[in-house]
Amino acid sequence: MHIPHPSRRTFLGTSAALLASTGWSAWSATTADAPKFPTKPVTLVVPYAAGGGTDIVGRLVAQRLSELWGQSVVVDNRTGANGVIGSSYVAKAHPDGHTLLLVVGSHAINPVLMKSLPYDTLKAFTPVTNIASSPMVLVVSAKGPYKTLPDVLAAARKEELAVGYSEGQTRLTGELIRQAGQLKLSGIPYKGGAPIMVDIIGGHLPLGVTSVLTALPHVHSGALRVVGVAADQRMAIFPDAMTFKEAGLSGVESLSWYGLFGPAGMPAAVVAQINQGLKTVTADAAVAKQMQDQGAQLVLSSPEDFRRFLVGETQKWTTVAQRGGIKAE
Numbered sequence: 161m162h163i164p165h166p167s168r169r170t171f172l173g174t175s176a177a178l179l180a181s182t183g184w185s186a187w188s189a190t191t192a193d194a195p196k197f198p199t200k201p202v203t204l205v206v207p208y209a210a211g212g213g214t215d216i217v218g219r220l221v222a223q224r225l226s227e228l229w230g231q232s233v234v235v236d237n238r239t240g241a242n243g244v245i246g247s248s249y250v251a252k253a254h255p256d257g258h259t260l261l262l263v264v265g266s267h268a269i270n271p272v273l274m275k276s277l278p279y280d281t282l283k284a285f286t287p288v289t290n291i292a293s294s295p296m297v298l299v300v301s302a303k304g305p306y307k308t309l310p311d312v313l314a315a316a317r318k319e320e321l322a323v324g325y326s327e328g329q330t331r332l333t334g335e336l337i338r339q340a341g342q343l344k345l346s347g348i349p350y351k352g353g354a355p356i357m358v359d360i361i362g363g364h365l366p367l368g369v370t371s372v373l374t375a376l377p378h379v380h381s382g383a384l385r386v387v388g389v390a391a392d393q394r395m396a397i398f399p400d401a402m403t404f405k406e407a408g409l410s411g412v413e414s415l416s417w418y419g420l421f422g423p424a425g426m427p428a429a430v431v432a433q434i435n436q437g438l439k440t441v442t443a444d445a446a447v448a449k450q451m452q453d454q455g456a457q458l459v460l461s462s463p464e465d466f467r468r469f470l471v472g473e474t475q476k477w478t479t480v481a482q483r484g485g486i487k488a489e
Contacts, residue, residue, distance in 0.1 A: 197430050201232040203259050207246025210237045213373035213454065217291065217418050218262045220450060224441035242266050242327055244277060251284040255425040257434060261285065265416050268473040269328040272481050275488045281474070286426040287466040289435050291442070292456040293417035294372045296333045297401065298323075298388035299379075301360050309388045309402045312367065313409070316343035324348045324356035324368040332477050333390055333414040334369045335484040340409040360384060371416045372397070372455030390414040397455050418456070419466065431463055 202225070206218040215237060222233040238246035243263055253259035271281050279285075300306045306315065315321060323345050325331040331347060338345040348365065350356045353374035359365040361383045372395070378384040379398070386401040390412050394403055404412035420438070422431070439460055441447060451458055461469065481487075 195427070195429065197257055197433050198229055198231045200258055201234055202229075202257070203234055203236050205236050205238055205246045205250050205259065205261050207238050207240070207243040207261070207263060209239050213371060213416075214262055214264050214418060216373070216454065217451075217456070220447065221262075221291065221438065221441065224444070224447060225437055228437055228441055242270060244270060244274075247285075248278045250421065250423055251279040253423045255286065255423040255427075257422055257426055257430040259423065260288070260434070261421045262291075263419050263421065265329045265414075265473065266327055267419065268470050269332060269477050271474055272332075272477045273328045273486070273488055282467075282470070284424050285421040286424055286431060287463045287470065288420040288422060288431055289438060289463065290459045290461040290466045290469060291418045291420055291438060292451050292458050292460075293415040294454070294456040295389050295391035295395070296330065296369055296414040296416055297372055297375055297386045297390065297398070298337070299357070299360060299368050299370060299375050299384050299386050300366065301363060302383055302385045304360075304363070304366065304385075306366070306387060307385070309404070309407045312387055313341055313343065313407055316341070316345055318344075320344040320346055321366050322346050322348045324350050324359065324365050326350045326353045326356060326370070329414065329416065329477075330369040330371075332480050332484075332486070333412075335486065336414065336480050337369075337388075337390075337404065337409065337412055339480065339483055340404065340412050357384060376455065395455060396452075417459070417469075419470070435460075435463065 204218055204222050206215050208214045218235050222235050226233045238249055243266055247261060247263060247267065250259055250261040270277060306312045321344065323334045325334050325347055334345060334347050353370045356365065356368040356370060357374065357378050360368050361378065375384055375386055379386055386398040389395055389398065389401050389403050391403060392405060392413065394401065442458055442460065448458060
C-alpha cells in the first residue's frame with residue numbers, strides 16, 4: 161500500500177483541526193465595523209496562461225469588481241509548475257486583501273501528486289469562495305466509432321483504450337473512471353488540452369479527459385463529441401452527453417472549480433467584503449450567462465463551506481491515486 165508523503169499526511173491530518181478553529185466562526189459577522197476596502201488597486205493572480213479558462217473568468221470578475229469598488233483589479237498571470245509559482249507568490253503577500261489568487265481544481269490535487277510544495281495548501285491561504293464550477297468531460301472524435309458513453313464503456317471492457325490527459329485533475333479523473341468501471345484504460349500524458357483535441361480529431365487517440373472550455377470550440381465545429389459528463393446531472397450545452405452515473409458508473413464526479421483565495425491571516429471582515437462583492441457582480445444576468453456559455457455554474461460558497469470542500473477534494477483524490485498506484489513525483 162502506498163503511504164502518502166509526509167507533506168500530504170500533514171495536509172490531511174491538520175484539516176479537522178483547522179475546520180474547528182475559532183477563527184472560522186467569525187465569517188458570519190457583518191461588515192459594519194470592517195476597515196475600508198479596497199484602499200488601493202487589487203492584484204488578482206491567475207497562475208495559468210493568458211487566454212485559458214481561469215484567465216477568462218478572472219478578467220470577467222476583475223472588470224466587474226473594478227467597477228463596483230472604484231479601484232482597479234488587475235489580473236497578473238504568473239505561470240508555471242501547474243499553478244504553484246503564482247500560488248507561492250500570493251502565499252507570501254501581505255494579507256490585507258489587495259493580493260488575491262484565482263485557481264482551479266489542481267490546487268487541491270497538487271499536494272497529492274507533488275512530493276513537495278513551497279507552501280502548505282491549507283495553512284498558507286485564506287479561502288474566500290468557490291466562484292463557479294464545471295464538470296470534466298470525456299470526449300471522442302465526432303467521426304469515430306463511439307457515439308455514446310455506453311459505446312466507450314463496452315469497448316473499454318473488451319480491449320485496452322488510450323485516454324489522454326494534460327494535468328493532475330484530468331489524469332486522476334481518467335483513473336477514477338477506470339476504477340469505477342473496471343475498464344481497460346491506459347492514461348497518455350500530454351502537455352496541454354489542445355494537443356489532446358488535435359490527436360483525437362486526427363484519429364490518433366480514441367479518448368480524452370478535458371475541461372468544458374477546452375472541448376467546447378471543437379464540439380461547436382463538429383469535430384468532437386462529448387460522450388460523458390463527470391457530474392450528477394447532464395449539461396445544457398451538451399444535452400446528449402450522459403453522466404457516468406446514468407451509464408452505471410457511480411461516484412464519478414470531477415469538478416473543475418474556480419476558487420478565490422488570499423494569503424493566510426486575512427481579516428474576516430475583509431474576506432466578507434470580497435465575498436459579498438463577488439455575489440453582487442455575479443448577480444448580473446449578463447455575468448451569469450457568460451459563465452453558463454462556458455459550461456460553468458455559479459457556486460459562491462461561504463469561506464467555511466469552501467474550506468470543507470477543499471479538504472474533501474484532496475482526500476478524495478488521494479484515495480484515487482493510492483488505489484491506482486499513482487505516486488507523487
